[in-house]
Amino acid sequence: MQRLLLLLALLSTFLAPAAWAAPSLDDRFQLKTQTLADGSVRLDWTIGKGAYLYRDHVAVTSGAPPRVLAVSRSKGEIKEDPGFGTVEIWRGQGQATVMADVLRAAGSPRELTVTYQGCEEDSICYPPVTKTVSVQPAADIRTGSSPWPFDAPVAAPASAQPEASAAPAAAVAVPQIEVTADTGLVSRLAARGGTALVLLAFAGFGLLLAFTPCVFPMYPILAGILARDGEQLSPRRGLSLSLAYVLAMASAFALLGLVAAWSGANLQMVLQSPYAIGLLSGAFVIFALSMFGAFELQLPQSWVARLSRNQPGQARPSLASSAALGFTSALIVGPCVTAPLAGALIYIAQTGDLALGAGALFALGLGKGIPLIAMGVLGPRALPRAGPWMERVKQLFGVMFLATALWLASRVLPPSVTLAMGGVLLIGLAVALGVFERQAEGAGVVARAAKAAALVVGLWGSLLLIGAASGAESPLKPLEALAASPAAPSESSDAVAFVTARGLPALEREVAEAVSAGQPSLVYFTADWCLSCDVIERRVFDDPGVRAELAGVRLIKADVTANDAAAQAMLRRFAAAGPPTMVFLDRRAAEAGGARQVGELSARDFLGSLAAVQETRS
């Protein structure tokens, strides 16, 4: 499982959109590319208030060695400058077109390199920005299809100037941070084969995700639906129920994709809010109550009636309720699969292509659902015939739902409260297992073993309650607080010594200081609202093994709480999708390949990544 997680972490870095580039000016000059029906390519700039672009500095090249292509530019404003005479500039917006015949004459390139340069009025002039944009070949253009603009790595300012780039990097006084230059997997796929490959890749990615622990909560949910169907469950019925569940789940992901493409915001940030988690946790408690037989969980009768019209006589868990659960499940596993999902969402947000965004995430959801469908079809055959034990199974699922609710809530609840509730849950489970029921005379080995298990569960639940009352936090060591010697606790209360950076300059300075001190550094993207980060802090940075290894490593927190331009600049600089992300830099500030950690991780994963940058310290 560890290896699989590692693979996933690796894949998720492939999804990160761009390699390191010069300070991006995308916030000031936004370039959009569009292939027109006649095959010509239109470049549109949206220019921030107070900024302007030099009309004559816009250049388009293609191929290697670069060949300058003729462009027609929209009219500009004449600016009189006492020191320069007249220049023509664009304010607000500018437009340049590369005609179809020019592209054809250049051999119909699939990529164009666009260079542009501008200033802020009365303030500052920027280095030229160089961007590589993709061109959709004329044959591929379907009417009404969206363009395919995605950002490719931007060249550093020097590389746009032949003379400066010829300069050897002699006497480098200050370091340059190197972010591992993964070209986006998705962009490469898209450049090669188009939409179908992207969708296929996302489906495959989803299938991989299905085997992470994150998706495990989905199995009991679906199994719960199937179990409620009782003995009448045929493979066909199993298929339709699980298909409804999976399709709804995929739709929920598609919705995320749609909104992400539309808003460009990181939705996971919203999903990390305590309110969203509280709501989901509450929903799970309700599911659990339904499992305990408190009520039948159903959509309004009118809906059920409408949905069941096609299959008269079936009033059992409807496809609709299965679908409803599938839809919510997608949101439940959301926080856990933040890493890959955020990468995907960020990518999609960048393309701004609604259909592709929705389609890609739908494919992801479907891929994730394939094992679930398999379970729906094959599951019932594996299950023995129904009996009173079915009620037990339902109750067990109820307990699992409650555990899931607790697991979700643990992100917002104090640890000792979580522990106490865990204790209550375990005692409840013990009761459900029949700990207080009379053991029949001459009961079999299995029954006796079950009783013993129930007793153990009940006892452990009691221990958790005692532990919580004494201030313990770990469910595995509930009596830690009682056992610890009075001198010890102060050690664990030391916070790991991070310096906090709230902007790109500060962040780069800290890295530079680490380099001059010959230290590797850890750049940890975090935010106050990032609940996964709390989990990491408890699970990783409180781990004594981790603390021991952190000596000699420059620990830098990149605080993106504000989610403003400064925070975005830091994220872009490290090609990070959002918190929690850990970037491990060696003592020359080069990122170790495959070491990046996105999302929640274990102390072991952390140490593995840390070792990658420490080994280079020879």
Place this chain on the structure above:
Amino acid sequence: MNRSLVASAMVALSLATAQPAAAQVQAVTPAVAKAVVAAPGTALAGAAQGDVTVVEYLDYNCPYCRKMHAELQGLLKTDPKARVLYKQWPVFGPVSTYAARTVLAATWQGKDLAAHDALITSTSRLDSQDSVRRRLATAGVDLARLDRDLTAHKAEIDALLARSEEEAQLLGLRGTPALVIGSTLVPGGLPSAMLQRLVAQERNESQAPSR
């Protein structure tokens, strides 16, 4: 430290009203501030034994760098202990890079400041190497000597340009001009009066024994 924050905030505020799009004034750590002014490799304008050094990152074809020149002259006129270190960070293409190289090369004939003044006060765009050379000639730069030094000291000039570029990246500069005054980074131009205030503040800071 608090005082400096307040002063920086004031500058930031007045900058924000003057230039809405300008980035904010930022703090520079002492180590970086020191590294930036260490071993400049070129002459400094202003007081020979100055106490506060203003570092400017500039391009000779950047209109606001030319405007900034007058503001810096204003500072040097009113403040007998201030110095200015010009850092060449050409961002306007090959001619700007050539201009930057000639100013650095003029160091070997002791004319670097004269060359700088000649190019930064140009009243037209430096659109060719010839226009750069014409300006330099008016400032009394020996062009034959300049060409020899451009070749002989290519490595040193390359290194200085590379260093400015690295520093710009490290400081997170987005363009020219940019100023570093002790522990304060001002991305963009600012008026002489503001400049004087920042220099005075830096002077107080460095003289106060305890921080």
